[in-house]
Amino acid sequence: MTSMLDDPIAFLRDERWTVGILGLGYVGLPIAVAAARKGLAVVGFDVAARVVDGLTAGRSHVGDVDDDALGAALDAGMTVTGDPAALADADVLLVCVPSPLGRNRQPDTSYIEAAADTVASVARPGQVVALESTTYPGSTEDAFVPAVERAGLTLDEDVWVAFSPERVDPGNQLGPSDIPKVVGGVTPRSGEVAAAAYGRLVSKVHVVSSARAAELTKLLENTYRAVNIALVNELAQLAHELDIDIWEVIEAAATKPFGFQAFAPGPGVGGHCIPLDPQYLAWRARELKFPTRFIDLAQSVNEHMPIYVVDRLTQLLNDRGLPLRGTRILALGIAYKRDVADDRESPALDVLRLLALRGADIGVLDPHVPTDRIAQHGYVAVGGDDPLADWDLALVLTDHTAVDYARVAGEVGLVFDTRDAYRTRGLAGDAVVAL
Numbered sequence: 437m438t439s440m441l442d443d444p445i446a447f448l449r450d451e452r453w454t455v456g457i458l459g460l461g462y463v464g465l466p467i468a469v470a471a472a473r474k475g476l477a478v479v480g481f482d483v484a485a486r487v488v489d490g491l492t493a494g495r496s497h498v499g500d501v502d503d504d505a506l507g508a509a510l511d512a513g514m515t516v517t518g519d520p521a522a523l524a525d526a527d528v529l530l531v532c533v534p535s536p537l538g539r540n541r542q543p544d545t546s547y548i549e550a551a552a553d554t555v556a557s558v559a560r561p562g563q564v565v566a567l568e569s570t571t572y573p574g575s576t577e578d579a580f581v582p583a584v585e586r587a588g589l590t591l592d593e594d595v596w597v598a599f600s601p602e603r604v605d606p607g608n609q610l611g612p613s614d615i616p617k618v619v620g621g622v623t624p625r626s627g628e629v630a631a632a633a634y635g636r637l638v639s640k641v642h643v644v645s646s647a648r649a650a651e652l653t654k655l656l657e658n659t660y661r662a663v664n665i666a667l668v669n670e671l672a673q674l675a676h677e678l679d680i681d682i683w684e685v686i687e688a689a690a691t692k693p694f695g696f697q698a699f700a701p702g703p704g705v706g707g708h709c710i711p712l713d714p715q716y717l718a719w720r721a722r723e724l725k726f727p728t729r730f731i732d733l734a735q736s737v738n739e740h741m742p743i744y745v746v747d748r749l750t751q752l753l754n755d756r757g758l759p760l761r762g763t764r765i766l767a768l769g770i771a772y773k774r775d776v777a778d779d780r781e782s783p784a785l786d787v788l789r790l791l792a793l794r795g796a797d798i799g800v801l802d803p804h805v806p807t808d809r810i811a812q813h814g815y816v817a818v819g820g821d822d823p824l825a826d827w828d829l830a831l832v833l834t835d836h837t838a839v840d841y842a843r844v845a846g847e848v849g850l851v852f853d854t855r856d857a858y859r860t861r862g863l864a865g866d867a868v869v870a871l
């Protein structure tokens with residue numbers, strides 16, 4: 437039997453090893469469950485007692501992991517703990533903690549730094565440390581190399597440090613094991629060893645020359661999305677002025693078998709990646725006095741979309757002799773995207789806040805977001821079977837699958853659809869106005 441110190445690549449390829457996961461949220465929990473399914477030993481660590489208690493009791497708080505899958509992982513021996521000391525058993529440590537923006541839209545790396553302190557306190561000879569949290573180029577090296585050195589370890593002799601961006605897409609059928617993983621070590625040797633670990637977790641590993649290249653890969657992917665969404669958002673506004681249906685145009689352009697990827701306009705961008713990740717890159721560029729014009733422009737166009745939606749809706753009501761104040765608006769969906777319960781950074785919340793400020797009465801029908809969460813935002817939660825005739829207008833902000841769109845249009849009588857939910861279902865008609 438090989439050991440991590442004698443031959444880490446053979447050990448990680450051939451033996452049953454232990455993976456320790458720091459942070460059991462949307463990213464960490466699916467990885468933990470997938471690793472347990474692959475027969476690895478798993479130790480999950482989270483600082484939030486609520487998360488640890490819920491998972492230990494078999495209750496998943498992440499939409500993509502159902503209680504049965506969690507139960508199977510726990511039955512297979514996965515442990516969930518709030519005690520970082522348990523991570524000392526792990527041969528591979530995967531760091532999946534949040535990387536939000538601070539008050540002035542600068543990167544908040546405090547969670548990554550706290551995780552690095554935890555790593556420093558548990559690191560021992562024979563461990564791989566890989567950061568998965570999205571962050572700017574240089575972060576892995578800056579935070580984790582000093583951490584393992586503080587633990588008295590020598591890089592590439594008894595510890596290997598890498599970055600591997602998480603690409604999981606909540607609500608997508610593809611789980612963490614199905615999505616190719618980019619891996620870059622802070623040194624080439626660290627990259628090779630980390631790639632051997634990921635080779636057991638995912639179907640395909642793509643190794644790049646450095647952690648910094650892997651960090652920038654993730655930021656390129658999400659900046660590309662932000663910029664292209666901004667492009668169609670701007671064109672949607674122009675197409676409206678030209679009296680052309682933007683959705684028809686995008687569908688037509690998408691018939692080109694090369695050189696065009698379809699992106700959809702909408703009420704803005706949301707979630708915890710597209711609005712945030714480009715800002716990590718822009719912040720690092722600002723330090724170098726390098727202008728990031730595409731990022732800045734995309735942000736400005738995307739952030740304007742809630743205002744544009746409210747303007748269009750106001751015009752729609754005006755055309756029918758209705759004031760916005762006092763109008764009863766039923767929002768379909770507040771989650772940031774289809775078929776998820778996550779409303780973090782959702783542009784729907786910006787739209788509804790603006791409508792409420794202008795005096796509209798708002799109800800929300802969202803089959804995924806819990807009713808108490810809707811109430812926390814200050815809106816009336818409407819059930820899927822509730823009568824709808826009292827509402828003056830339905831506003832599609834998230835195109836969840838589990839909504840009876842035909843019934844909504846029939847009972848409410850007027851719909852403003854920012855997601856093309858009606859036309860794609862063959863339900864376009866006089867009652868429906870598209871973005």
Ligand SMILES: NC(=O)c1ccc[n+]([C@@H]2O[C@H](COP(=O)([O-])OP(=O)(O)OC[C@H]3O[C@@H](n4cnc5c(N)ncnc54)[C@H](O)[C@@H]3O)[C@@H](O)[C@H]2O)c1
Binds near residue numbers: 533569
């Ligand atoms: N959610 C996504 O779709 C997605 C996709 C790709 C990448 N990412 C990136 O992955 C990272 C994690 O995102 P997420 O959505 O899983 O966040 P999350 O908020 O759902 O989960 C993070 C978890 O980490 C825990 N935590 C915080 N500090 C900790 C610490 N010091 N030690 C241990 N646990 C700690 C929190 O309690 C929480 O349970 C972020 O960098 C994010 O940008 C997220």
